[in-house]
């Protein structure tokens with residue numbers, strides 16, 4: 217891949233005494249959505265957390281725009297231009313929606329145009345602007361988590377299972393916002409178990425198994441080949 221915004225080369229991560237990532241090689245193309253798929257426990261979340269500096273790889277290299285970022289701490293990696301929507305949403309329950317958004321903007325001041333877009337995509341965040349984030353519903357918390365990541369332009373967004381545990385109507389709202397982000401030309405690496413969402417958003421796919429990338433290709437190729445889906449992930453995308 218000639219124009220990779222992010223490149224992982226032989227990345228190995230241990231958690232406590234366990235070897236979790238066994239040498240992840242992955243190129244994330246610029247200006248496109250790459251879906252990171254795979255069975256439960258394959259290492260998808262660990263890969264995103266390793267890129268973000270939340271786990272330290274003990275071997276390998278992570279390059280953002282050709283410059284190494286492994287070894288930097290999460291705040292430094294965020295400043296290099298990576299926005300992160302973690303699986304546990306990572307919001308501050310005791311702070312208001314407004315404070316959560318302001319803290320996420322590196323300058324402390326969200327860009328007004330961005331804020332307008334966030335309010336348009338997620339009207340509930342305007343309604344509950346002055347409310348404590350802990351009082352939001354699960355779906356609204358996920359919207360806030362996405363809003364925190366997109367409040368400023370970032371080189372790359374890492375998004376971990378945004379649809380997890382959400383009702384279909386909320387998933388549709390999130391899907392529309394993420395599609396909008398994609399249409400603005402964002403580079404996104406996303407873990408998503410909801411295959412209809414993965415298919416709708418994904419341009420490229422990387423499939424993980426047992427701490428390694430075992431297949432990369434175009435989403436159209438994987439989506440049209442149920443035999444390949446079963447072989448790589450043990451299930452068919454249509455029935456998932």
Ligand SMILES: Nc1ncnc2c1ncn2[C@@H]1O[C@H](COP(=O)(O)OP(=O)(O)OP(=O)(O)O)[C@@H](O)[C@H]1O
Pocket residue numbers: 231232234236254255256257258259260261262263
């Ligand atoms: N904090 C931790 N301590 C010990 N083991 C962990 C920890 N976090 C993850 N693991 C292990 O690492 C492996 C990969 O987990 P990870 O969450 O990265 O997988 P995943 O592909 O995201 O799975 P899922 O789809 O179930 O979220 C699993 O075997 C998991 O049990």
